[in-house]
Amino acid sequence: MTTNPIRPPAGGPRVDIVVRTMADDQRAASLFRALDTIQDQRGVWARPIVMVNGDRRSPAVMARLLRRAGIVWRVMDAPDPANALVQGVRRVEAPFYMVLDDDDELLPDALHGLIPATPSADRWDVLITNRYCHSDGVIQIETADLEAQAADPMNSLLDDNWLAPGRAVFxxxxxTAALIDVGQFNQEWTHIAMRLVRHGLRLQFRDVPSALCHDTEGSASKSDLCRQNEIHFWNTIGAEITMDRPLRRRIATKRANLLHSMAVRRAQGGQPWAAWHYHLQSLRPPHFFKYILYTRKLLGPSLRR
Known part of the structure; x- marks a missing residue:
C-alpha cells in the first residue's frame, strides 16, 4: 500500500472513499474524473483509497497515481473486484466510508451535510441516498421514491436495489469488512444490502442525489455471465439469509422470470439447447403453467436441428 499524504484538517467531517479500478488506459479519464470529484468536495475531508485490481494496469496511469497527493493506493495482481472491495475497506481510517466506481462521479459538494463531524452526531449505521444515472444521453434520477423503500427494505430490494456505489455512507x-465480504462480485450489493437488514443495522434513507452513475459500454453488469451469476445468487441466498414464506415466493418468481428471459435470449441467439437448459429450470412449481406454453416455440427449431 502506498500513501501520497496530505494532512487532514483538525476536526471536521472525514470520509474515506474506496475506488476499485483496473487502472487501464481505457478508463483513465473516468478514473481521474472520479478522483477529482472526491477531492474537490467542500466542507468534508474526503480521501480516495484506490484499489488497482488485476494486471491490465497502464504504466502511464500508475505514474499519475504515484504523483497524485492525498490518496491511498494499492496494487492487487489477481483480478478479484470482490476482494478489492474488502481490502479497500480494511484500509479505511476515517469514521465513515463510501464506495465509488471508477466510471462514476460524486456531485459537487454532495457530501456536505451527509458526513457528520463526529461519529456520534447521527444515529445510523448506513445512510442511503439517491443518485442520477446517465444512459444514452439522458440523465434521470435512479430511484423515483427512495424514502418509500424504508418501510420494507428487504422486500423493496427485489424491485429496485437501493444499495449501490456512490449512494451509501457506511x-x-x-x-466492517467482514460484513461486506460476500465472496462475489456480481450481485454483491444486493447481497450486502440483505446482510445489513438481517443483521439489524440502522438504516436511514435520505432522498437526495449524491452521485452520477455513467452507463459504460462493456460494463460487467451487462454480460450474460452476470445474469448467470444472478440466477446462482437467487438459488443460494436462502441458505444464508433467513426469509419468511412471502419473501421466498417473491424470490422464486424473480428467479423464474430471469430463467425465462435467459431461455428467450439463447433461443434468439441460435442456441436451442442452451435455451432448453434455462427453460426447463423455469418450469419449477408454482411457475409451471406460466411458462409451459413457451415449450412449443423451442420444439420447432430443436426438431429441425
Whole structure:
C-alpha cells in the first residue's frame, strides 16, 4: 500500500472513499474524473483509497497515481473486484466510508451535510441516498421514491436495489469488512444490502442525489455471465439469509422470470439447447403453467436441428 499524504484538517467531517479500478488506459479519464470529484468536495475531508485490481494496469496511469497527493493506493495482481472491495475497506481510517466506481462521479459538494463531524452526531449505521444515472444521453434520477423503500427494505430490494456505489455512507465501526465480504462480485450489493437488514443495522434513507452513475459500454453488469451469476445468487441466498414464506415466493418468481428471459435470449441467439437448459429450470412449481406454453416455440427449431 502506498500513501501520497496530505494532512487532514483538525476536526471536521472525514470520509474515506474506496475506488476499485483496473487502472487501464481505457478508463483513465473516468478514473481521474472520479478522483477529482472526491477531492474537490467542500466542507468534508474526503480521501480516495484506490484499489488497482488485476494486471491490465497502464504504466502511464500508475505514474499519475504515484504523483497524485492525498490518496491511498494499492496494487492487487489477481483480478478479484470482490476482494478489492474488502481490502479497500480494511484500509479505511476515517469514521465513515463510501464506495465509488471508477466510471462514476460524486456531485459537487454532495457530501456536505451527509458526513457528520463526529461519529456520534447521527444515529445510523448506513445512510442511503439517491443518485442520477446517465444512459444514452439522458440523465434521470435512479430511484423515483427512495424514502418509500424504508418501510420494507428487504422486500423493496427485489424491485429496485437501493444499495449501490456512490449512494451509501457506511459507519466504519459497525459496517466492517467482514460484513461486506460476500465472496462475489456480481450481485454483491444486493447481497450486502440483505446482510445489513438481517443483521439489524440502522438504516436511514435520505432522498437526495449524491452521485452520477455513467452507463459504460462493456460494463460487467451487462454480460450474460452476470445474469448467470444472478440466477446462482437467487438459488443460494436462502441458505444464508433467513426469509419468511412471502419473501421466498417473491424470490422464486424473480428467479423464474430471469430463467425465462435467459431461455428467450439463447433461443434468439441460435442456441436451442442452451435455451432448453434455462427453460426447463423455469418450469419449477408454482411457475409451471406460466411458462409451459413457451415449450412449443423451442420444439420447432430443436426438431429441425
Amino acid at each position: 459507519r466504519t465501526a459497525t459496517v
